Amino acid sequence: MGERVIPLTDWRRAVSAPTIRAGSALPEGLLADTLGRPLRDLRISVTDRCNFRCSYCMPKEVFDTRYNFLPHAELLSFEEITRLAGLFGQLGARKIRLTGGEPLLRKHLENLVEMLAALRTPDGQALDLTLTTNGSLLTRKAAALKTAGLNRLTVSLDALDDAIFQRMNDVGFPVADVLAGIDKALEVGLGPIKVNMVVKRGVNDDQVLPMARHFRDHYGATVSLRFIEFMDVGATNGWRLDDVLPSSELLQRLQREWPLLPVTSGVAGETAERWAYADGRGEIGLISSVTKAFCRDCNRARLSTEGQLFLCLFGTHGHDLRALLRGGVSDADIMSTVAHIWAERTDRYSEIRGSASAPSSSERRVEMHYIGG
Numbered sequence: 293m294g295e296r297v298i299p300l301t302d303w304r305r306a307v308s309a310p311t312i313r314a315g316s317a318l319p320e321g322l323l324a325d326t327l328g329r330p331l332r333d334l335r336i337s338v339t340d341r342c343n344f345r346c347s348y349c350m351p352k353e354v355f356d357t358r359y360n361f362l363p364h365a366e367l368l369s370f371e372e373i374t375r376l377a378g379l380f381g382q383l384g385a386r387k388i389r390l391t392g393g394e395p396l397l398r399k400h401l402e403n404l405v406e407m408l409a410a411l412r413t414p415d416g417q418a419l420d421l422t423l424t425t426n427g428s429l430l431t432r433k434a435a436a437l438k439t440a441g442l443n444r445l446t447v448s449l450d451a452l453d454d455a456i457f458q459r460m461n462d463v464g465f466p467v468a469d470v471l472a473g474i475d476k477a478l479e480v481g482l483g484p485i486k487v488n489m490v491v492k493r494g495v496n497d498d499q500v501l502p503m504a505r506h507f508r509d510h511y512g513a514t515v516s517l518r519f520i521e522f523m524d525v526g527a528t529n530g531w532r533l534d535d536v537l538p539s540s541e542l543l544q545r546l547q548r549e550w551p552l553l554p555v556t557s558g559v560a561g562e563t564a565e566r567w568a569y570a571d572g573r574g575e576i577g578l579i580s581s582v583t584k585a586f587c588r589d590c591n592r593a594r595l596s597t598e599g600q601l602f603l604c605l606f607g608t609h610g611h612d613l614r615a616l617l618r619g620g621v622s623d624a625d626i627m628s629t630v631a632h633i634w635a636e637r638t639d640r641y642s643e644i645r646g647s648a649s650a651p652s653s654s655e656r657r658v659e660m661h662y663i664g665g
């Protein structure tokens with residue numbers, strides 16, 4: 293009773309080897325897709341495994357002992373990731389986010405961070421290197437990541453109440469250990485830190501005010517809490533619109549407690565709408581992927597754990613860059629292939645969600661832990 297059906301088709305096969313654009317010249321200037329959006333941000337999933345089973349991402353009923361995670365040989369190696377990241381840097385990417393799955397489960401991740409930190413853009417700049425983690429291994433790993441050259445960090449935490457958090461991560465992981473990880477990261481100099489809270493109505497929406505109060509009172513400007521609307525990614529999380537707490541409603545709840553002032557950053561492609569506490573005790577962010585789509589500015593590409601390039605979090609189809617890496621294709625030809633793929637990009641799923649032209653959840657099987665959140 294109540295068991296979810298495990299998808300029989302493996303959505304990880306929804307990939308194709310791209311046509312290699314050998315010898316074709318790179319487009320002049322910055323890359324732009326069909327909506328004029330540049331390629332600025334590359335998110336890399338370094339593992340499809342996780343030690344949590346958040347119901348909105350990797351529900352236990354699907355991702356259990358029978359689930360076939362990718363074998364090690366299928367993953368991109370650190371050398372392959374670094375080579376691709378360098379080429380994306382040549383094509384305009386300025387920010388790299390390591391994610392997963394739980395990125396800190398990938399052995400010796402600090403070695404990859406060190407390799408990525410050595411990359412330079414055509415104008416000699418280092419890339420902005422950041423990482424999203426559930427925080428469970430942070431007390432052990434924070435110092436090595438900082439030394440290796442990680443610039444910034446996002447930690448996910450969905451509740452302050454232990455019972456609620458443990459129900460959400462579904463492996464009984466305690467809040468205190470995530471908070472200890474955040475403290476350690478701040479201590480080693482990885483601050484200011486972003487904390488991501490996915491809000492599900494009726495599950496953890498009563499944690500919005502306690503979370504805001506906690507981080508405001510104890511951390512001020514060193515932690516910025518960002519509230520994320522529960523999204524319909526993948527095909528396993530049982531998403532319903534009724535479970536989404538719209539950011540507008542969430543903001544009203546916050547404003548009843550504290551005066552907040554809008555912050556205009558001027559940074560294109562920023563996912564969060566920022567609000568500062570009027571008394572100067574830091575700020576919060578609202579990521580309204582469902583109620584206020586930000587596809588117009590979306591400058592993000594995603595590289596799956598096994599080297600498939602996805603152009604949208606809700607993409608149905610990946611482009612097999614690993615085949616190029618392992619097939620002896622030159623840097624110049626990989627760059628020109630990626631440039632052509634980007635130039636043809638039309639994705640804007642959040643804007644068209646619910647319309648007849650949006651892909652259905654059965655077409656949209658690619659899961660977030662695989663292509664990277």
Ligand code: SAM
Nearest residue numbers: 348349392393394424425426448488522523665
């Ligand atoms: N394991 C790491 C973590 O949890 O931070 C990194 C990967 S996780 C897929 C990246 C981010 O996606 C997390 O902040 C997580 O809360 C968010 N996320 C996962 N599923 C989501 C969903 N259905 N809706 C909104 N955000 C989601």
Ligand code: SF4
Nearest residue numbers: 342344346349393426
């Ligand atoms: Fe794991 Fe992060 Fe997904 Fe939770 S959100 S199951 S921590 S990958």
Ligand code: SF4
Nearest residue numbers: 587590604605641642
């Ligand atoms: Fe970008 Fe796709 Fe999300 Fe729109 S739906 S913001 S195109 S990832």
